[in-house]
Amino acid sequence: MVPVPFRIAKVIREIPGVYTWHLKSLDGKPFVYRPGQFNMVYQFGVGEIPVSISGDCREPDTLVHTIRAVGPVTNAMQQLRAGAVVGIRGPFGRPWPIDEVVGSDLIFVTSTIGLAPLRGLIHEVLHRREDFGKVVVCYGTRGIDDIMYEADLHKWRARFDMHVHLTVHSAPSGYRGRVGGVVAAIRAAQVDWPSAQAFVCRSETLTRQAVDTLAGLGVTKDRVWVTLERNMQCAIGLCGHCQIGPTFVCKDGPVYRYDQIEPLYSVREF
């Protein structure tokens, strides 16, 4: 429960209001985690927030967090520069079930900053590329200036063994890419739908839309994996802030198989 000090080695401004930190532990110890897990990140004297880990788990000497500045803590964190020290508690939560999907085609469905919790999984899938069938990323953003991890997307798109379908909500006239919702990108994907496994990271209303679209193409809900975000505070299943019905997101999640939590999506104000 005690935060471990990490120094910010690098700050990357991804898009306006979103920044990525590369962190190094002060004691030099590697930080071991699985894709999909999260940390509690603490700015001393300001506050602590849950943030998913966005880096490559095979590079345990560098911890990567991408944060959107939306509240008092994340706005204060945005002012920090390389060299500043923050506290880290973690890793917490259930990771993406990569070993359960070996042999399948994989489709990743996400938008804007939702790519952050999936990025580590995509890195790991590419490290183990021979274990999987087709790999397709469907990613949507508001506009062409809101594309996260653009360098990664370019690299992934350039590979011969994966596909990236990018879509934006609107674009200047003359733009040659796809414009529209992520659903259009999903429909453009060519995978073996009856056996594909889907990883969806979007806000909850939009997760349902993505799941419905996938279901229409033949992806049953027991082959859809989602991640939930809630107000996590203790991160070890004690305080109850992140409880939804019978589940504590911090320890039972944040990754869930969709069919196991689907009823919770229809409960108003949960």
Add this chain to the structure above:
Amino acid sequence: MVHIVDLEETLAHHPFAQGMDPEALRTITGCASNAVYRPGEYIFRDGDPADNFYLIRHGLVALEIHVPQGPPIVVETLEAGDIFGWSWLLPPYRWSNDARASDQVRLLKLDGACLRGKMENDRSLGYEIYKRFVPIMARRLAGNRMRIVELATEPAVHSRQKG
């Protein structure tokens, strides 16, 4: 005659015509022609008479909204297998946006003015057409509603949850 048969086959292979009554397909083929547009070329423009609709065979079509004192904004792109243009079904039969070829585009162009007349006299043809347009309209309406939800809620969701 050979030309008409080819066009009918082309039309029959488009998702729009799947399962269509053969007689209706022949009637619609009589109102169809091939069209090719170069990248950047306008297919139709906001305010012009809407007397056609289009089935995309190849390429990417951008639907654009004209913004006064600014460049147009692309609000949607459509690709092979998609259909666009339904203003020909609704008075006053004027386009409410621009459509432009994003790259080399091959289309089947359907003469909506011709079809409107035929649908008046053949209600089963009208039913075939509406049966295909209404789900597309509903899907695009639902999609646009979700885009509004996305634009309105995604930052708020993170704000509430992430401090």
